[in-house]
Amino acid sequence: xxxxxxxxxxKPEDVHAGEIRKLSTLLEASQALLKERNFKTGLHQVLEIxxxxxxxxxxxxxxxxxxxxxxxxxxxxxxxxxxxxVSYRVGEGITGRVLESGKPIIVPxxxxxxxxxRRASSRPExxxxxxxxxxxxxxxxxxxxxxxxxxxxxxxxxxxxxMVKFLGVAASMIAYAVKVQRLIExxxxxxxxxxxxLREELKERHDFSNLVGTSGPMRRVYEQVRQVxxxxxxxxxxxxxxTGKELIANALHYNSPRAKKPLIKVNCAALPQExxxxxxxxxxxxxxxxxxxxKKGRFELAEGGTLFLDxxxxxxxxxxxxxxxxxxxxEFDRLGGTQPLRANIRLVVAxxxxxxxxxxxxxxxxxxxxxxxxxxxxxxxxRERKPDVLLLxxxxxxxxxxxxxxxxxxxxxxxxxxxxAYHWPGNVRELEKRRRAGGRRVRRPGRARASPAPDAADRGxxxxxxxxxxxxxxxxxxEGHAAGRTEDGAGQSRRGRPxxxxxxxxxxxxxxxxxxxxxxxHAVIGAAKWPHRSGRxxxxxxxxxxxxxKRPNRNV
Numbered sequence: 001x002x003x004x005x006x007x008x009x010x011k012p013e014d015v016h017a018g019e020i021r022k023l024s025t026l027l028e029a030s031q032a033l034l035k036e037r038n039f040k041t042g043l044h045q046v047l048e049i050x051x052x053x054x055x056x057x058x059x060x061x062x063x064x065x066x067x068x069x070x071x072x073x074x075x076x077x078x079x080x081x082x083x084x085x086v087s088y089r090v091g092e093g094i095t096g097r098v099l100e101s102g103k104p105i106i107v108p109x110x111x112x113x114x115x116x117x118r119r120a121s122s123r124p125e126x127x128x129x130x131x132x133x134x135x136x137x138x139x140x141x142x143x144x145x146x147x148x149x150x151x152x153x154x155x156x157x158x159x160x161x162x163m164v165k166f167l168g169v170a171a172s173m174i175a176y177a178v179k180v181q182r183l184i185e186x187x188x189x190x191x192x193x194x195x196x197x198l199r200e201e202l203k204e205r206h207d208f209s210n211l212v213g214t215s216g217p218m219r220r221v222y223e224q225v226r227q228v229x230x231x232x233x234x235x236x237x238x239x240x241x242x243t244g245k246e247l248i249a250n251a252l253h254y255n256s257p258r259a260k261k262p263l264i265k266v267n268c269a270a271l272p273q274e275x276x277x278x279x280x281x282x283x284x285x286x287x288x289x290x291x292x293x294x295k296k297g298r299f300e301l302a303e304g305g306t307l308f309l310d311x312x313x314x315x316x317x318x319x320x321x322x323x324x325x326x327x328x329x330x331e332f333d334r335l336g337g338t339q340p341l342r343a344n345i346r347l348v349v350a351x352x353x354x355x356x357x358x359x360x361x362x363x364x365x366x367x368x369x370x371x372x373x374x375x376x377x378x379x380x381x382x383r384e385r386k387p388d389v390l391l392l393x394x395x396x397x398x399x400x401x402x403x404x405x406x407x408x409x410x411x412x413x414x415x416x417x418x419x420x421a422y423h424w425p426g427n428v429r430e431l432e433k434r435r436r437a438g439g440r441r442v443r444r445p446g447r448a449r450a451s452p453a454p455d456a457a458d459r460g461x462x463x464x465x466x467x468x469x470x471x472x473x474x475x476x477x478x479e480g481h482a483a484g485r486t487e488d489g490a491g492q493s494r495r496g497r498p499x500x501x502x503x504x505x506x507x508x509x510x511x512x513x514x515x516x517x518x519x520x521x522h523a524v525i526g527a528a529k530w531p532h533r534s535g536r537x538x539x540x541x542x543x544x545x546x547x548x549x550k551r552p553n554r555n556v
Contacts, residue, residue, distance in 0.1 A: 022166050025053045030173055039181040043075035043174065050170070051077055056150050057131060060120055061174060062088070062095055063138070063146035071099055071146060076120065078151070086120045093117040095147050098135045102144040104164050107133040109154060123151070130154035136167045138175045145178060147171075203254045211251065212395045213388040217380035221248065224377045229255040234327070236312075236372050237350040239379030242429030245350040246310065248377065253306040258346055261305030264298050269311035277319050278335050287336025299332055299343050306346045312372065313353035313364060320365045327371045347372075382424040382431065389419055392428060396435040 029046045036042035047059040058078030062071045073086040080086075088096040094116055098105050107113045110123065110131045125131060132154045138146035148171045152158070204210070211222065228235055229252050237245040246265070253263045271279055278287075282297030298307060315323065326332045327347070331340045349372050358364035382389065393411060401408045411419075424430055 021053055025049055025166075026169060026173070028053075029170055033173060033177045039177065040075050042177060044077060046170065046174065047075060047077035050150060054150075054152070056152060057125060058121060059148070059150040060086070061138070061146060061148055062086075062099075063178065064090075064099065064144075071095065073120070074146070080121055088117075088119070093119070094133065094135055095149060098137050098147045099144050102137050102139060104134065104136040104168065106160050106164065108160070110151075120149075132158065134160070134163060134167060136164060136171045138171045138178065140175045140179055145175070148174060199260060202250075203259055205254075207251070207255065211247065212391050213385060214391065215380075215385040215387045217385050218388060221377060221379065224375075225251055225255070228252070228375050228377075230257065232346050234347045234372060234374045235349070236374070236376045237348065237379060238376060239352060240381050240427055241352045242427035243379035243381055244428055245352075245379055246308070248379065249306075249308045249348045249350065252348055253308075253346075256306070256346065258305050262302055263306045263308065264302040265308045265310065266298050267310045269314040273316045273319075276315065277322065280319065281322065281332050281334055282337075283335035284337045287334070291336070294334075297332075297334065299326065299345060300341065302345045304344055306348060309347070309349045311351060311353075312349040313351040313355055313358055315364075317363075317365070320368050324365065324368045324371060327368075382427040386420060389424075389431070390416065392431055393419060393435065396432050400435065 028049045032045040032049065033042045036045060043061050047056075047061065050056045050059055056078060058080055059076065060073060060080070061075045063074040064071050069090060071088050071090070076086075088099075090096055091100040094105055094107060094113075097115075107116060110116055110133050111126050113133075116133065123131060130153075132152045133149065134152065135147050135149040137144040138148055148167055150167065152163075211218075225248060235252060237248055239245055249265075250263070253259060266280065268276060278295070278297070280297050280299060282295050282300055283291050285291055285294045322332065326343050330343050332343055333340055355364055355369055355373075359366050359369055382392075393416075397408050397411070400406070419431075426433070
């Protein structure tokens with residue numbers, strides 16, 4: 001009897017009820033695939049719906065592996081051995097043939113089919129009743145990527161054609177879910193690869209080999225960082241503003257076992273005192289007016305990683321007490337919360353304040369100081385690491401060239417002398433700022449005018465300083481030019497003070513003199529050798545500066 005003629009012997013009301021049941025099944029299946037976030041759980045729910053509405057004995061969803069040579073069990077329902085590994089090669093058994101041909105296969109009586117492999121189950125029901133097996137392809141973009149198979153109790157009057165079409169619609173829904181899942185997995189893998197790549201870049205960027213400086217004080221800092229980075233010890237970074245404490249904090253984190261976890265940075269001086277507590281520890285919904293949702297604090301965000309607290313000396317006394325509890329008990333409460341939260345972090349703090357004086361004044365807790373000052377690293381000021389000035393200038397010039405697509409090769413000798421003579425009260429940050437200012441003044445020949453020369457009073461000061469620097473011999477910078485004065489044999493300056501003494505007025509005077517000397521640095525710090533059309537190089541060196549002094553109202 002042809003497959004399509006079986007339905008003619010059924011009553012019309014039975015056919016109508018069966019169609020309604022199938023539509024209801026498809027509706028529930030689509031909702032299950034849409035609502036469930038876990039792909040395999042959604043497939044299992046679809047198979048359970050087939051069991052509930054259509055009396056399936058067992059059912060499977062088989063999907064093609066990435067290599068394209070084998071299909072494996074993705075989801076199952078019914079009497080399936082959970083410990084059995086089910087897989088087929090393409091073209092092997094009924095399931096493999098469906099995948100190979102892309103066409104459904106019907107086995108009306110499983111016991112009479114010699115090619116039926118029975119890998120998913122031994123089918124013990126065959127001892128008492130006959131089973132029917134139907135497998136339809138799961139097609140994606142015109143290619144079979146899996147199969148949907150179902151075991152049904154054998155009925156001689158079953159309309160196989162209608163059943164195959166119904167299962168084909170269900171397989172199409174599963175195919176769309178497979179497509180979405182593959183897109184999600186591809187995006188997830190892409191993000192994971194990008195994340196790993198960025199973490200590797202950060203680790204390389206903050207590696208010891210990328211820190212600029214080879215002077216003795218910096219080598220001692222590197223040794224301390226190398227010594228403490230592999231531990232969970234609390235580290236206190238001390239030193240003047242602009243010495244690079246944050247860079248050392250980065251190196252501590254990215255060379256530690258916590259490198260794959262977050263590094264959270266907080267500047268305690270930049271946050272209002274009334275908000276610092278909620279920012280650090282978070283708050284619960286309704287803790288105060290405007291707290292409409294629960295917010296995680298920086299301690300929670302840094303879970304498993306490193307928390308860097310800059311300007312720790314600016315914390316108010318109330319927050320100091322809570323921070324002390326975190327260090328002692330390794331737990332804290334959100335603002336308005338009652339449930340303690342564990343703190344699995346590595347703490348690194350930094351300050352440019354004299355905490356000993358702050359303790360004496362009563363503005364910083366002594367017990368907190370001893371909890372934080374477990375391992376102290378002192379960052380040397382730039383005036384104590386003068387051999388690193390040229391390395392830093394080269395580093396900043398290279399950074400400027402990359403950022404602005406310029407070919408700034410070097411700076412002039414006169415500018416180098418001036419940079420070495422200055423005592424850099426703003427440390428590395430000031431050096432970078434002056435590099436930017438000097439770099440912006442460097443222009444390609446013929447495209448911009450040079451900076452105007454200083455006025456008469458400044459011209460004399462700058463010119464005098466320039467002449468003295470330019471005349472340095474092989475022994476280095478001429479004596480006394482760094483401070484704007486010379487020293488006699490007894491170590492006394494001409495002003496009658498010891499050469500090493502620096503009171504406030506003297507430093508202020510030195511700043512003024514040094515800034516006069518550094519005025520031409522903005523014009524020559526780039527000292528770019530730009531290629532000229534004639535093939536020769538054009539330099540914006542000290543000779544240009546001298547011409548500006550002689551002709552202050554003329555353009556270069």
